[in-house]
Amino acid sequence: MTSKLLNFLVPEAIMLGLNASSAADVIQNLSDRLLLAGYVRDTFAAAALAREQEIPTGLPLSGNINAAIPHTDIEHVIKPGVGMATLTEPVVFHNMISPEENVDVRLVFILALEQPKSQIEMLQEVASVLQNPELVTSLMNAHNLAEVSEALNSL
């Protein structure tokens, strides 16, 4: 099965081996890329950061890499897309299901969603990647867009 996530990833917003100091740093970096690429408004970063504080998106996965899927309300988005960061060192997000719990995250998908309750395929593709530890590992090892594509097409 080939992942269709590639159709939704914004190449300008793929940051591999990012050396980030915090969850906020990652969200800011990815939001800046989405802004430059024309996917989100200049209010997106602040909204995503505030949302993450209030309703965190850290997800402990079945492998040894954990992920987060920061996103925010649709009014901050121009067109749908997904940004991705792989981190050299983990940063602390909070667990979506129990916010008092820390999750050490090295894989971040930031979601630009411009319709409520839609973009189902895009979201399902992100979830299917998160559910596949081998694919997560391949993405973590990718050094460039070609290797990201290769990983996503290898299944």
Place this chain on the structure above:
Amino acid sequence: MAQPKRILVACGTAIATSTVVARAIEEALQARGIPVTTRQCKATEVASLVQGMDLVVTTTPVPSNLGLPVIQTLAFLTGIGREAVIEQIIKALNL
């Protein structure tokens, strides 16, 4: 014929997470021949929307004492414990 069971699916914003969860629950139960309808909402809206619902499935904390079963799970996002949660949902719906 019995009415389909109604499941309220909650997440933080009702934009992303609950979309995935609602679709996954519908597909998993339909695959078992169980018709369900889902409605998505924000965690903060749950208390006002439980009327007429059979079950709440949520990915973020929701108020307790809602008067109906609540299943809090990330299984439909991360895949961890997915089958067990589907069984838990079926049991909570008294099916």
